[in-house]
């Protein structure tokens with residue numbers, strides 16, 4: 001019985017550790033490197049409020065639901081996705097847009113490198129405010 005309790009306690013600590021690590025990953029991102037990486041997105045996305053391009057403005061994107069800018073014509077897929085943009089959901093979307101939201105219309109293959117994504121998210125957290 002004692003062993004079971006210890007095992008459960010150890011599991012709890014491990015999970016807590018993973019959560020902490022997950023949260024720290026974005027905080028550790030290098031916003032300056034992320035700004036350079038954003039050039040891949042800048043062809044289609046502006047950071048200024050109200051300026052849509054090939055893609056919607058990313059101003060104020062964190063905390064917003066996907067597909068919410070009134071004067072941008074989104075795909076039905078992104079409107080239906082139910083996603084709220086957070087550092088975690090943005091990270092998952094950028095990793096493989098078609099895997100997270102099948103049939104979305106963002107012509108971007110994905111960014112496989114987790115460190116590059118952390119840099120990008122760190123930059124966007126500052127630059128989209």
Ligand code: HEC
Nearest residue numbers: 040041044054055056066067074075078104105106107108
């Ligand atoms: C070639 C153009 C293009 C590139 C490059 C591109 N996007 Fe997009 N993006 C789009 C389009 C178009 C949409 C709308 C997709 C839809 O309606 O299905 C979109 C949608 C989005 C959304 C959802 C916005 C919302 O209002 O819900 C986010 C977030 C986003 N892109 C971030 C990025 C980031 C970060 C990058 C760079 C890693 C990037 N995009 C690269 C064209 C692009």
